[in-house]
Amino acid sequence: MAAKKEKQEIFEESNAGDGTRREDQYIGGYKLIIVVTSLLISMLLSVMDATIVVTILPQISNKFDGFEKINWLTSGFLLAIASLTATWGKLSIVIGRKLGIVLSIIIFMIGSLVCALANSMDMLIGGRVVAGVGGGGLQSLVLVVLTEILPIEYRTFGIMLLSITTALGSVIGPLIGGAFSRFDWRWCFYINLPVGGLSLLLLVAVFNPPAPKGKIKDKIKMIDYFGTFLLSSGSVLVLLALSFGSSYQYTWNSAAFISCIVIGVISSVLFCVWNYNYSKYPLIPPEITEVLSLDATVITATAMFGFFFANQIYLSVYFQSIKGMDGWHSGLHLLPIIVSSVVSTLIGGMISQITGYLKPISILAGIIGVVGNALLYLLKVDSSLGKIIGLLILPGISSGLQIQSTAMLSQVSAPKTPGGTILATTLYTFGRTMGGAIGSELATLTYSESLKHIFKRALKHETNSTVLQDIQEIGFGSLLENTSLLAKLHPVTQEFFKAQMMKSIVNVFHMGTGLAALALIASVFQSNLKVPKQSKGVDEDNDQEENTD
Structure with missing residues (x-):
């Protein structure tokens, strides 16, 4: 009886699905330290590159005279990452995780080199897309490899380090971009070459799974190319539609917006029909999405990353456009949200490792997320530094706790079928990246539409002749597209316009609160499983014999 009880306490985890055993992937000693270091460097580069261009956009726009295309430097990168994350996970089972992550680093470095050498805006955007393809592989496979080289009972420590790296990367990007913008913006991309090369060298030299x-x-025939096309095209077109809707070049009834949203939705629906009914080698196997607790974890992470990125972007807008800071100081003022995120990740990880609890931490993070995002409504044009710091702490705590707990919940919730853990991890990463991309685009859409309506409504009731004259001379559209023109306006006009911007930013926080509420609701339906104390790989040979009998 005691032996039976002991056996039940051993957690079973799926093997890779490529003919190898789970235990064959483990490494230790100095090799583990070097490989984890390489993985963290790779993830840092991928996350950092999503935000490093924020502070150099004006310089690039002036250099290539391409302000109307400037949004594509961020959108192109995020679109490529989000649309191919799921594909990289499936591909890694076919070609191996080492080759998959090596290819990801190389593609990322090629894209970075193209950006650094770009002599036109189109070439720069193309380089960003190529870098995004590699970045999608990094964001997917770094977590997959980390999952494989550590037993699940010790995996909390690895995910804790990865979560801290993700949080740091999001704020280091603007800081480094701001520093390089002072002498040569091209170094924002050149920097990826030596650092990425170091990561690649460490990985190739030591990692031999x-x-x-x-x-x-x-095995190449086992890749669902048609499913990959449908999922990628659907994701890209839906995100493109949101991007078009938030720009000032397209209206809601424009052909570009309508065609993208319609074709994107149709492609997404067709992918679901094909993937779950007709595909011989589905990109997302049905046994993965049939685990409802795993679906809840993916939704929780998707919503959390949505408000996390939305807050990052529009808190930067708040600091730069309303407070008048440069990119460097804007990044420094985001430190409260990052520091609180890092500290809460450490605390949450230690609690999970000691007690085994995951779901309660995720629910607590959801509650803090709703409260923290709602408190951001209190930000004002003239808010003091102390008030700003206080308001940024709770959203940071929520993000830190949620990143850590949901990453582990996706592991313990994974099905036991071959490749189950890898594909569950890939689905989780796909949700995270899509959440960040959708959250960013929805935030921009919310802000731009709010600003247009709020500004026009306020202008109708404005009686100050100085304000009316300034707006008439510079033009409403010019101010919407380039807020740096504010410096040329009379202080009274600046105060008027900043007040309308502040109301629009608060509307973004409203959207973030809605996403935080969604994360909270989804977190309730997650698995009750704890971090296991002991684990082993599923004995597929015995399973096959039992099925034969």
Whole structure:
């Protein structure tokens, strides 16, 4: 009886699905330290690159005279990451995780080099898209590899380090971008080459996992190319529609917006039909999405990353456009949200490791997220530094706790079928990246539409002749597209326009609160499983014998 009880306490985890055993992937000693360091560097580069361009956009716009395309420097990168994350996970089972992550780093570095050498806006955007393709692989496979090299009972420590790296990368980007913008913006991309090269060198030299079994020629046929096309095109077109809707070049009834949203939704629906009914090798196997607790974890992470990125972007807008800071100081003022996120990640990770609890931490993070986002409504044009710091702490705590707990919940909730853990991790990462991309686009959409309506309504009731004259001379559209023109206006006009901007930013926080509420609701339906104390790989040979009998 005691032996039976002991056996039940051992957590079973799926093997890789490529013919190798779970235990074959583990490494230790100095090799573990070097590989984890390489993985963290790779993730830092990928996350940092999403925000490093924020502070150099004006310089690039002036250099290439392409303000109307400037949004694509961020959108192109995020679109490529979000649309291919799921594909990289499936591809890694076929070609192996080492080759997959090596290819990701190389593609990312090629894209960075193209950006650094760009002599036109189109070339720069193209480089960003290529870098995003590699970045999608990094964001997907770094977590997959970290999952494989550490037993699940010790994986909390690895995910804790990865979560801290993700939080740091999001704020280091603007800081480094602001520093490089003072002498040469191209170094924002050149920097990826030596750092990425170091990561690649460490990985190639030390990381030698067992090769997937079978012939590569036969396994390439196991990739669902049609499903990949449908999922990628659907994701890209829906995000494009949101991007078009938030720009001042397209209206809601424009052909560009309508065609993207309609074709994008149709492609997404077709992917679901194909993937779950007809595909021989589905990109997202049904046994993955049939685990409802895993679906709840993915939704929680998607919503959390949505408000996390939305807050990052429009708190930066608040500091730069309303408070008049440069990119460097704007990044410094985001430190309260990052520091609180890092500290809460450490505390949450230690609590999970000691007690095993995951779901209660995620629910607590959801509650703090709703309260923290709602408190951001209190930000004003003239808010003091102390008040700002206080208001940024709770959203940071929520993000830190949620990143840590949901990453582990996706692991313990994964099905036991071959490749289950890898594909569950990939689905989780896909949700995170899509959440960040959608949250960013929805935030921009909310802000731009709010500003247009709020500004026009306020202008109708404005009686100050100085304000009316300034607005008439510079033009409403010019101010909406380039807030740096504010410096040329009379102080009274600046105060008027900043007040309308502040109301629009608060509307973004309203949207963030809605996403935080969604994360809270979804967190309730997550798995009750704890971090296991002991684990082993599923004995597939015995399972097959039992099925045969």
